[in-house]
Amino acid sequence: MKFSTREDIEAPIDQVYARVTDFAGFERQMMRRGADVRRMDPGHPVKQGSSWDVAFTFRSRERRLRAVVARLVAPTELVIDLASNGLDGKTTVELVALSPNRTRLAVSIELSAKSLSARLLLQSLKLAKSNLTKRFKKRVGEFAFGIDGEKRSV
Numbered sequence: 001m002k003f004s005t006r007e008d009i010e011a012p013i014d015q016v017y018a019r020v021t022d023f024a025g026f027e028r029q030m031m032r033r034g035a036d037v038r039r040m041d042p043g044h045p046v047k048q049g050s051s052w053d054v055a056f057t058f059r060s061r062e063r064r065l066r067a068v069v070a071r072l073v074a075p076t077e078l079v080i081d082l083a084s085n086g087l088d089g090k091t092t093v094e095l096v097a098l099s100p101n102r103t104r105l106a107v108s109i110e111l112s113a114k115s116l117s118a119r120l121l122l123q124s125l126k127l128a129k130s131n132l133t134k135r136f137k138k139r140v141g142e143f144a145f146g147i148d149g150e151k152r153s154v
Contacts, residue, residue, distance in 0.1 A: 001122055001129070004108035005137045007144035013097040016105060017075035019147050020093050021046065030054065048072050059121075086115025087122065107140050 009016055023046050027037045035056040044050070051068040063084060071079035075095060082089035089111045096104040113119040125132060 001112075001126055002108060002110045003133055003136045004106070005140050006104055006106040007141055008098065009103045009105055009144045010101060010148050011103055012101055013075050013095050013103045016095055016103045016147055019143075020078055020095065020105070021072070021074075023050075027052070030056075046072070086113060086118035088112050088114055105140070105144055109136070 023039075027039070030037050033056075035054055038053045040051045040053065046069060048069055048071060051066060054065040054067060056063055056065070065082060065084040068081045068083075069078070070081045070090070071077060077095070078091075078093040080091045082091065089109060092106075092108045092110075094106040096106070098104055111122060111125075113122045
């Protein structure tokens with residue numbers, strides 16, 4: 001199952017890359033939403049191989065997730081591999097400079113099941129794919145607008 005979207009942002013690629021790789025900000029955001037986030041190599045700069053253990057509640061069940069930076073190419077690409085109880089995923093963020101002050105942000109999430117319970121979860125998500133796709137596109141759009149807004153307020 002795959003979700004993908006893209007947004008054009010009125011900001012230089014370096015500024016967008018800085019926001020996309022603001023891992024500390026994403027950690028704080030997840031904690032505000034009730035997740036327990038633990039970085040496995042704290043105090044070091046994030047690089048390929050950096051990882052996080054995340055615990056959160058989803059559909060009334062405690063879930064655990066391991067996120068690992070699989071690829072980090074400044075300022076164009078970020079790939080994060082996800083693994084959780086039989087459910088694997090890959091998040092890919094690609095940046096393309098359209099002009100010196102305009103950047104295209106492409107985000108995709110691909111999920112695959114490795115166990116029966118994960119297949120059942122994925123099947124229920126597929127039934128709601130239309131709604132989930134709208135929510136995914138809205139969140140990425142809000143993120144992109146936040147970067148646009150920063151540029152305007154500077």
